Structure formats: structure tokens, C-alpha cells
Amino acid sequence: MTTRTQLSRLGLFDAKVPRYTSYPTAPHFSDAVSPGDFASWIEAVPENGTVSLYLHVPFCRRLCWFCACRTQGTATLSPVAAYVETLKAELEMLKAHLPRGIRLSRLHWGGGTPTLLSPEMMRDLIGKVQEVADFADHYEFSVEIDPNEIDGERLDVLAEGGMNRASIGVQDFDAQIQETIGRPQGYELTRQAVEMIRARGVASLNADILYGLPHQSRARITETVQKLLSFAPDRVALYGYAHVPWMAKRQQMIPSDALPTPSERLDLFETARRLFVWDGYAEIGIDHFAAPDDGLAIAQKTGKLRRNFQGYTDDTSEVLIGLGASSISRFPQGYAQNAPATSAYTAAVREGRFATSRGHAFQGEDKLRARMIEMLMCNFRIDSAELTARYGADADALSAMFRRANEAFDDMLEITEEGLFIPPEARPLTRMIARSFDAYDLSKAGHSSAI
């Protein structure tokens, strides 16, 4: 039996599974976590430690049809200006609760399109962040940049404010695909954005591209990857296009009959993956590639790769604080998510309350299972020794779980003294294998394709 037949028989081409940027995943959050819990979790951060800070900007000038991000269109800057004022008020509240001596190991601006902010708004927001906490040594300040929404002046402000990583949205360079997904973006425009970013000494450049787009073929994705490689990005995220029109209504604009089949998606991923590997990139987890000297590649080699809401990271901070509408924070105690609607978020912060609307306090085996799933997503292996040492897991119980997983996956996995290992031929199954260690009921969540 070929590997592909085996993958198909195991349900890879039919499965709908989470992306596991958290465990439990966000659909399992409830209203059990309150603004008061969020405040007390912030107050419990150890003095003189580090935290990471994520600021979410849920606005875009254009609304690309393929996009599943939580963002709203705006033709003018006035809602953005009002939103920045709310973010500043939320930062002020954070400052009031944060223990002494905390520094930022990471600052990430995401969205949406944070580069929609005017240079003055950017300066203002950076200033307010600096009032809350200084950057730690070896900090990273990264910003998601839409090449259509950037200019030299904004980049100057960001670079002066300490931005040392930039991430650009590319998705695909093919004109017909761009038209079908509602995201026109010429190669030349993207190249100019890259040059402007590099000219300001920004140390690290990431680019996002997608496989599984309508009309995408091996030839077309090859061309896109080659064009992207001409920019020599330090990192690339190669996400599977998640077609979830029941969640992201804009995707109803995308003709489903032009979408590749799950089997073709696997081909597209493999085609792109090989090109990156040939070019010397290290494979990072399920969907990232990094130059060998990049932090992600080093973290992977040293076993320090982590997974958070922004994807893969080499950040070692235990605490990630997400501000802005819909942002999710992670603490040793659990997750807290802000109200998703900008109106509800704004109303809470303007009244002087944190906007926490949902979340999950860790209980029972949550942390153990979260770490097992993170290990699979990052390293394609589960290391039993760490689980017994850090979470008091029972070695026999772990072995029994591994054996059950291996049976469920046709003996394609390897069980060793050290733990469980997913060999390369079984790696397309990684999210499905992770799901087999998920104790929550996933039947109602409406996830995207497993490949």
C-alpha cells in the first residue's frame, strides 16, 4: 500500500481538525474567566520577569475574500484613531496591575493591518507601550505588514521604535489566483516593500504564503515560491488555506469548484516544501520554514521551539498578554480572551474595566495534554521524561496512550524508550494525531481541513 493510500484510509482527506495554537482550543473557552481573573493573573506575574505583549488591530482598508482573520473594513482613519485611544487606555490599565520590574521579551502587532495606523498613531502607541514596560535584552518587536499599506515614513517610525522583525502578507503571486481570492498585489509592489523594510536594517523578514488556493497548481506554486525566494526571507509561513465559509462569510465569494482536492493540497504542500528544503531552509513544525541561522531554526535544533497564538516562536516567556478586541492571553493559570466585537471591547475599556469575555482556567490534565500537543506540533515527538518530571505524568499511563495512538494510526508511529515519534511519512497526520490526545469534544467546532 502506498503511503498516500494509507493516509487516505486514515481519513486525512476528510478530517476537520484544529490548528492547535492553544489547548484547549478557543471553541472550548467559556464565560468562566472574568475580567477579575485576568487582573489577578496579571498581578501574579513574578516581579522582574519577562512577558510578551500582543496588540491586535482589527481593521483593514481592503477585505480579502480568502481571509479568516477577525478584522473589519474601513475607508477612513477615524475608527482606527478611536481604537488606538482605547488600546492606550487598556495599556494604562495593564500598567496599573503589572508587578514591578517586568520587561518585554516580545512585542507583536498583528491584525488585521496594524500598518493602517498613521505615523503619529504609531508613535503614540509605541510611547504608551514603553511607559508600561521596557524591552528585555534580545527582545523582538515584530509587525504584520500589508505591502499595500506601507510607506517609508511609517517604516521609519516603526524602526525607530525598535521594530526588528517584519512579516509581510504575500499569499500567492499568481494574478488569476489573486483575482479569485480578492487580493490583488503586484510582485513589484511587494518587492519594493521588502526593499524598504531591509533598507531600515530590520534584522528579520517573514512572509506568509498559502497552499490550497483556488486554481493553484504545482507549476503555479513553484513559481510563487521561486519569486518569494528571490527576497531571501528569513522565515516563511506556508499555511493551508482554510476554507470555512460558514465562519468567514467573505469566503462565499470564492468558487468552491476551483479549490484543489485534499489530495491535491498535499501535492501543493509537498511541492513548496521541497523547494524550501532545496534552498537550504529548515522545516519548522507543520507549516514554517526558516533560514538555518534564524532563531526558529536554532530553537528547533535545541528543543526550545514553542507554539502560541501567533504560530511558532522561540520566545521563552511563560506569559503572553494580548490586548485589543478578540485578543487571547496565556498565563500559567489559563487563557483569557477579550470581547471579539470592537464595540463591546471599547465599551468595557472606556468604563475602566478589562474586556475579558471568555477563557479557560487550566484544570485536571489540561497542562499535561497541552504540552503533549505542543511537543507533537513543534517536534513531531512526545518526550515522556519531560512529562513525568514536569507534570507528574505516570509513565505506564503514557505508554498505554502511545500504544492506543499507534493502533489508531495503523502502526505508522514509532514508540521508543523516550516516547512517541512521528516519522516523516506520517507527518501530514500531525494535527490528527494531536487531536487523539485532545480530551475535549471536537464535534461542534467546525474546523478546517486536516491537510
Ligand SMILES: C=Cc1c2[nH]c(c1C)Cc1[nH]c(c(CCC(=O)O)c1C)Cc1[nH]c(c(C)c1CCC(=O)O)Cc1[nH]c(c(C)c1C=C)C2
Ligand atoms: C491572523 C489570522 C488568522 C488567525 N487564525 C486564522 C487566521 C487566518 C485561521 C483560523 N484559525 C481558526 C480557524 C477556524 C478553523 C480551524 O482550522 O480551527 C481558522 C480558519 C481557529 C480560530 N480562530 C480564532 C479562534 C478563537 C479560533 C479557534 C482557536 C483554535 O482552533 O485553536 C480567532 C482568531 N484567529 C486569529 C486571531 C488573531 C483570532 C482572534 C483572537 C488568527
Ligand SMILES: C[C@H]1O[C@@H](n2cnc3c(N)ncnc32)[C@H](O)[C@@H]1O
Ligand atoms: C496572518 C496570515 O493568516 C493567513 N490567512 C488568512 N486567512 C487565511 C485562511 N483562510 N486560511 C489560512 N490562512 C489564512 C494569511 O497568510 C495571513 O497573512
Ligand code: SF4
Ligand atoms: S489578509 Fe490581511 S489585509 Fe487581507 S483582510 Fe486579512 S488581515 Fe486584512
